[in-house]
Amino acid sequence: MADHEDLEFNPFYKTLQSTYWSRFEDAQAKRYLVCIPQTASLVGVNIDNNFLDTHLLKPSPMLQDHYISTDKNGSKTIIVDEAFILTTEGFSQPGRIRILSEELGYNKDYKPFKMLIIEKPLEGAVKGRRGSAGLSDEFLTPRTRFLENKQFLGMFPENRHTVKCLEESIHQFNQNYMIVQGYLKDIAKKLRRICEEHKQMFAEANHYIKLQSDGRLEEVLSVAVESYVMGSVHAKVFKAISAEKNPDDALISDKLQQLQGITGEQLGVAEEFCCPLPAAVVELARLDGINTPHEKLTCLHSTLDNITEEVNIHLRENLAPGHSPQCLTSDDLLPLLVLVISQAKCRHLASNLYYLENFHWVSSKHDNLGYSLVTFTAAMEYIKNTDFSHMKTNNNKIKKEMSIEELMAASKFAYGTVSTTSGDSTPTQRIFDQSSSVAPSSVEQQSTYQMKSLQMQLDNISRMMESSSISSGPTSIFGGFDGGSREAGAKGPPPDVIPASEHRPNRAQLGGFLAALQSDVLDCSYGKQD
């Protein structure tokens, strides 16, 4: 996915690679400093030889970190001062421009030269944040959900006819296409053709695509068409996949049963990485309720992100002073993911992965989403081929559902966020303050993450509840917490303090905690209400 600092979409970089290629080549050969203002800052900026003179700079022969413009007289001088560029001589007024990032550049002879992405042009006004066809970066980001994609396709009046055609094709498929077992690849071929043909029709009729000089709008369109088609035929297609992949799904379900109650340590996760991962579990639990491949894949990706974030927070909380936290690598990520899969009770994991492998055509297999799919595939293979039954012997405590500790951690996220955002220092907040040995900046990041995480969880939970009331498909991971436990947790005040570093509360704390479930910020009790 494109981030707006990606040079591929940068008008100045693109000009260097086309119109001014010879100047760029010369600058590379002479190993000049190339300053590239970020895309958003280049709206309405006229990129000409003068602009190039100022932004391709030669190192000063006299002074380190000083660079001189490449106009005839070398009239301008800048200084690279750590994370800033200072414009000094020759500029209408002295300025200080932030360096956003550096890209490694090598010339034809593989000699390095510097390319700095900077906040704005060294000279000239900045008018606003717009893409090349006048579309904002937000607009040029692929939509995730089915409805968003449907809305997106309906946005362009010139594409109305195509939308109609597409609806007709989908209708025909749903009504007339007969699925024969064993011919899943044929269905994929058929649907892929529908997507590609209609995407082509969209692109030809659309007014903006011609104006947008980079491929982002086209990418958004591809995602939208695929999501619309696949979301609309999902019920029919996924049923066929599930029927065919049923043996695999059943095998995995059995293995997931074996995995109940097994801990990260037992699966060989390094001790420091073992912690409850409620946000990841909640995220993954919604997989069966999603109907488009793109959103499913995004869900897998955010599950992995949540694992990483939750482990990072855990590591920072338990960090000995003077040590920097370790990084989570695939060797530990994989078994943690196995645990998350078992807790999220993915009933159709094999079907879902097959669906993503064969019915999703728009994203690269190399990128972060591709990596997520491969990691899940690896975890699934590991689950299928490993016998977990012997691991249980060490552990008598069998977890029926998401454990209390994990829910504690989930509500810890919630309370952490609430008290942080409300601004007054509640007891919970004070405990957080006291117990955290991390730098203020990381506390900030932590709370931002917690806020994000809470919002995501709320979102997910409400969506899960919605979808579980519509379809019989997904099973709520909180299913086990209705009935008895709800009675036990009659209305009462929320717990005063939830220890930040303790994930194994005593039984005695249970009452208070469960009470919190009733009156906590989620404003609904966990589990289905019958």
Added chain:
Amino acid sequence: MAASSAGGKNFKVVLLGEGCVGKTSLVLRYVENKFNDKHITTLQASFLNKKLNIGGKRVNLDIWDTAGQERFHALGPIYYRDSNGAILVYDITDEDSFTKVKSWVKELKKMLGNDISLCIAGNKIDLEKQRNVSVADAEAYAASVGAKHFHTSAKLNKGIEEMFLDLSKRMLESTFLDDGASSSRASKHKSVTIVEDAEEPKSGGCC
């Protein structure tokens, strides 16, 4: 193999090495953005990305950390599939980690043949005094399998950029060769898309 985008080439590079050889620090050191603190905090070590410009061409490296523990051995091929390059890291003070590198090389060769460009990194050269893998042996082995050997130190930031540059160079070269002979290769690999697109659609499926 290598996907091309409008601006350049995308390469998938798998990273292999035992837990303690420092492969993570090595690659983190390479991708770090000293101008942007945010970058570091959102970092996860299992999937990383780095963009380079070589001779005006953009090269996008997607660096995949691979589960390297013995118990995940069978999962290797899931990760290696479609990779253009591999970096195999060993710790110069640990002979076993070098033996492990040899077994990965064999496996990668078996699976991907010569389609993959290999780099072997002898890491932790800051601990030269405790070296247990001889330079001559390591270099001779690398040469014998068509890999390039590099002496690296994540701690001192030595040899890392050179290694990735060399790997990128070789991957670029092999894509140019590929482009020339793409038609013959298309059938060799499971390039489902190309083969299938050529077929005439069956209208209405089975009905």
